Amino acid sequence: MMDSEFRWAWFSAALLLGALALAGCGKRQPIDPDRQGRMVYVDTASGETLAMDIAGEFPAIHPRTGKRTLMPALYCPKCGKWHPVPPPDQINRTARAAQCPKTGEPLTPDGPWPGEDADARPSP
Numbered sequence: 001m002m003d004s005e006f007r008w009a010w011f012s013a014a015l016l017l018g019a020l021a022l023a024g025c026g027k028r029q030p031i032d033p034d035r036q037g038r039m040v041y042v043d044t045a046s047g048e049t050l051a052m053d054i055a056g057e058f059p060a061i062h063p064r065t066g067k068r069t070l071m072p073a074l075y076c077p078k079c080g081k082w083h084p085v086p087p088p089d090q091i092n093r094t095a096r097a098a099q100c101p102k103t104g105e106p107l108t109p110d111g112p113w114p115g116e117d118a119d120a121r122p123s124p
């Protein structure tokens, strides 16, 4: 009896450690299901950032104005801002497209996402 209790305690401790290790590895976050199939855009007309379903064409249609003013955005950790970048099919052909125009910092798709608006979805 003592032996199985000891094993159970050991098993729980191992589980706890495993959970802590998972929670602790801050940088490598798992893909947020809320972000799947979505991306961040900058509205070139207003400068507003918004998150929306990934568009097939760029500039993408702004869900509120109906105008093609949305460019894909990448985050600049140095400025703390989302910068508009060329569409995915052009970004590889544009030198320095994925760099901050001000600081030259490499831009990243991971950043604090803009407040997700339930209305910010294109109407079918």
Ligand SMILES: [Zn+2]
Pocket: 076, 078, 079, 080, 081, 083, 100, 101, 102, 103, 105
């Ligand atoms: Zn920047």
